[in-house]
Amino acid sequence: MNFANPAFLWAAAALAPLVAIYLLRVRPRRHPTTALFLWQSLLTRRQTSSLFQRLRQLWSLLLMALAVLALAAAAAGPRLGEDERRDLLIVVDTSASMATEAEDGRRIDRAKDAARDLVRALSGEQRAAIATLAGDLDHVSHLTTSRRDLLAAIDRIEVGTGRCDPQRLDHLVASDGPWAERYRTLLVSDGCDLPDQLPTGIELWPITDRARNVGLVAADMRRLPDGRVALFYQLASTHDEPVERELQLAHDTEAGIRRLIPVTVEPGVNPAEVFHLEQAESGAWFLSLDRGDAFALDDRAYLALRPRQPVPVRIDAEAPYFLARCIQAFERSGDLVRLAEDGAGDLVLAHGTDPTAPRAMILQPSGESRWWNSIGDELGRVVPEAPDRDHPLLAHLDPDLLPFVGARELRAPEGAEIVLRDAESGVPLLYRVRREGRQAVVVNLDPLAGEFYLSTTFPVLVHDTARLLIGREAERAGSHPAGAPLVLGESVEHLEDPSGTRLDPVTGLRPTRLGHYRVHRAGGIEALGVSLLSMSESTGEPGGSEAQPPTIERGHPLSTWLILLAIALLVGESILYHRRMAG
Amino acid sequence: MLTDPAFIRRLESLHLLARKVLGGTLQSDRKSVRKGAGITFADHSEYSPGDDYRAIDWQVYARFEQLVIKLFEVEEDLSLYLLIDASPSMTGKWQWAREVAAALGYIALHNNDRVVLDCFADEVRRVMEPAHGRGKVFPLLRTLEDAATFGRDTDLGTAARAFQVRARKRGLVVLISDFLFPDGAEAAFKLLRWHGHEVFAIQVQDERDRECDLRGDCELDCVESGRRLKVTVTPELAERYRLSVLELNEQLRRSAARRGVGLIGCTSDQPFDEVVRRILRRGGLVA
Secondary structure, three states, X not given: OEEOOHHHHHHHHHHHHHHHHHXXXXXXXXXXXXXXXXXXXXXXXOOOOOHHHHOHHHHHHHHHHHHHHHHHHHHOOEEOOOOOOOEEEEEEEOOHHHHOEEOOEEHHHHHHHHHHHHHHOOOOOOOEEEEEEEOEEEEOOOOEOOHHHHHHHHHOOOOOOOOOOHHHHHHHHOOOHHHHHHEEEEEEEOOOOOOOOOOOOEEEEEOOOOOOOEEEEEEEEEEOOOOOEEEEEEEXXXXXXXXEEEEEEEEOOOOOEEEEEEEEEOOEEOOOEEEEEOOOOOEEEEEEEXXXXXXXXXXXXXXXXXXXXXXXXXXXXXXXHHHHHHHHHHHHHOOOEEEOOOOOOOEEEEEXXXXXXXXXXXXXXXXXXXOEOEEEEEOOOOOEEOOOOOOHHHOOOOHHHOOOOOOEEEEOOOOOEEEEEEOOOOOEEEEEEEEOOEEEEEEOOOOOOOOHHHOOHHHHHHHHHHHHHHOHHHOOOOOEEOOOOOOOOOOEEEEEOOOOOEEOOOOOOOXXXXXXXXXXXXOEEEEEEEEOXXXXXXXXXXXXXXXXXXXXXXXXXHHHHHHHHHHHHHHHHHHHHHHHHHO | OOOOHHHHHHXXXXXXXXXHHHOOOOOOOOEEEEEEOOOEEXXXXXXXXXXOHHHEOHHHHHHHOOOEEXXXXXXXXXXXXXXEEOOHHXXXXXXXXXXXXXXXXXXXXXXXXXXXXXEEOOOEEEEEEEEOOHHHHHHHHHHHHHOOOOOOOOOHXXXXXXXXXXXXXXXXXXXXXXXXOOOOOHHHHHHHHHOOOEEEEEEEEOXXXXXXXXXXXXXXXXXXXXXXXXXXXXXXXXXXXHHHHHHHHHHHHHHHXXXXXXXXXXXXXXXXXXXHHHHHHHOOOOO
């Protein structure tokens, strides 16, 4: 133990005059009586006074002396422990996992209680600051000695939807000499998503429990080229045994259930599943687990299904009529492509020409062009081979179903992205090229010879080519992870969060509130779903469960207890004094 | 002051009341059992040479030819012994005691009774020798005025014995005291009654004798013995003291009843003349 203000211990010297005053003043009043014998007879009938009664004066002096010593010690600021670091940074993990409800309350509430204990244990000269960590490190109070301000800051802490990233604390504990030597950093966290080794200088104050959780760690909803909608989801469980659940898919409102999907969730992260819907309206969708558990934030995913946007295609061909009619035919039967009007179009469909448009799909390459180096003879039988099966152009296509009739020997320009090639000759059959700010996908086949124009793969290839060249394969996911930066592209006027609050500017926004947002564009309003979708938050076991809290004073400081003791002693002495005076 | 004219007027009014109520005397059995030259026939006795021949009952001689003399009752003077407790415990009641004694002595002297004034504490002091007549009123009052408390511990029994040594004649003994004696008053009553005195006790106490308003730690200082006692007075203990005083007074009453002693209890805040009037209206100082 050491003392912050040892000079106050000299206050104990007040004992000397106290004893003197006590001995001089504490004398009973003298009162004359005419019947002392009666008093004597009364007192002899009673029990002989106890030791306490006889020594009552001495007890009073003892209580007063102890009270003086306790006050002197309290003023001296006693401290347990030898840590000389005076200032404290208390970082409270406010990531999504801290919302987990355990038997003894929410983790965030227990973390706040732990923080309050630490604040109360501060001595009068010790400073502390409070910060929260969920994605970013936010200081909710400055470095101060005021316990009231610190406790008020702790009261304002709310759990968020971000991740706990301890790397954010690096700059605090880096060898920026003064900090590590002067300040002690305590991270009050459940340890989910924390590395085994925290950055040097950060001490973990673990918030542990055995809460079990089943949650959605991934979800997406997209329209397929064939008109169906694919629902993609992935579940995770921290239970020790498989659990049965039911996923509820609802549209527009939570009550508008469209599908019930029974699932068996195995312990750990389960493989992703895809569920297809024949028809699905655009707008807001809800994917929810039927049963709540300790961690509710991952029980629901907020999805948004955008309306189909056909790709406007412009024809640039020597004989454009037939090609145009094919496009129009597919336009009437589907919503993948449409014939562009007034010469505008996201994609130019070229046949027998060398297009100069920014984005072009060139069928049956011939002649000289910047898009190929040489054209040779027609190939015979072609066996397509995909160097990269995950290429976006092959997402909805089966290479074996593409009729590469009329493919010719050619060499793709250097740097071309080969999607399909002949397995024997290596001649590129389908590739992407970038030149001088323009892009083109070259399809090495004769569309008439193979009746490719009439194939259902034709509009799919055109659509996917347009998306690839425009950048739509990076189209917004059906649900956006909370806390991740939002990229909405151009033409967004503003965003509304689930409560209707307008959010401006949109660029660089990291939405944290879960729910459906409204994206206001010039052309209309569309839904945007923001969900937790965090593997680490849903599956992270409370880390440091075997770790012990660091040694630090908690609760009320020793001086507070000494003051209370002194008050109790003075109350005792007051009682004895009252007894002496009033009987 | 006891010689104050106003005080004396009060005494006079008491005397007048006494005359009216008791016929001018402090009623007592003044008939002596001794035979003498009175007017009330009491008995016959055989004539012996030297007896007063005028007392010979000639009618008896005529009948029985035997010389006998008549014996007559002698009405003696009342001896009023005022025995006042002058111990330190009477300090607060001393003035009152003297006023009562003055009143009784005044009445007795005006009726030509014999008054003796003694004060007792740890000894008996004859403050005034037997006195007769109105001429002794002022000396009595001055003597009472000059009298003071004295002594330390008081033992009523010892005082009674000492008193009896000097009190040759039977009379009416008026005891004025607070009667706060550890051994009680029965022995004294018994002694005085044995010696043929009529005894009347006037018990005077004040609030401080009967009640205890102290609380907490205090040191009780006995006004007579000087002994001290440390005590913590609680409400409970104060109540028990009060009950003890009541019990002590009850014992005094029973002792007085047993011994045929008249008793009147009063407090020093009651005017002395009111007390004397009570006595007189009761018919005097008789049990």
